[in-house]
Amino acid sequence: MKRKPTIYVAGPMRGYENYNYDAFDYRARKLREMSWEVINPAEMDRDISAPPTDPMEFDPAESYEDREFMRDALKRDMVAICNECTAIYMMAEWENSRGSQAEWHLAKALGLEIHYEVPLPKYSE
Numbered sequence: 001m002k003r004k005p006t007i008y009v010a011g012p013m014r015g016y017e018n019y020n021y022d023a024f025d026y027r028a029r030k031l032r033e034m035s036w037e038v039i040n041p042a043e044m045d046r047d048i049s050a051p052p053t054d055p056m057e058f059d060p061a062e063s064y065e066d067r068e069f070m071r072d073a074l075k076r077d078m079v080a081i082c083n084e085c086t087a088i089y090m091m092a093e094w095e096n097s098r099g100s101q102a103e104w105h106l107a108k109a110l111g112l113e114i115h116y117e118v119p120l121p122k123y124s125e
Contacts, residue, residue, distance in 0.1 A: 003086050006037040007115070008077070010103040011091025019045070027091060027117070036087075039080050045073065074099055081106055087113035 009027050013019040024042035031038045081088065081103060088107040094100035107114055 003084070004037055005035075005087065006039060006085045007031055007087040007089050007113075008039045008081050008085045008103065008107075009041065009089050009091065010097075010100045010107075011094050011117075012097035012100060013042075014097070021046070023091065027089060031089060039084060041073065041077055044076060044080075048072075070099070074102060077103060078106055081112070082110065085112055087115060089115045090117060092117045092119035 009024055009031070011020060011024065011027075013021075013024075016023075019042065021042040024040055028038045028040040028043070077099070085107070088103060090100065090104060094104065104114070
């Protein structure tokens with residue numbers, strides 16, 4: 001059975017205002033405009049409720065509640081990548097996110113297409 005083209009949006013959340021949900025939503029919208037079926041973890045997080053801690057203070061290494069949320073979210077995301085996706089979209093700075101690194105490794109192991117966002121250059125004046 002051939003899967004329909006479905007892409008998972010991966011990127012950093014912790015340490016970003018509103019968990020970087022605006023950036024995730026923007027990428028999901030653009031990918032849908034390109035006819036992809038999209039799995040957006042920001043949408044899935046909002047469906048179950050926001051993480052328990054402020055995004056600037058979220059730390060699974062320190063907080064039991066944060067660790068449990070992270071465990072449940074990663075499990076949910078890994079199942080979605082395994083069962084539904086044909087590709088993954090790596091947002092800029094994904095390398096700085098432990099969750100995104102895990103998602104990348106899973107996508108690589110599964111042989112999914114991997115698309116990378118090209119970050120805009122940072123100019124100094």
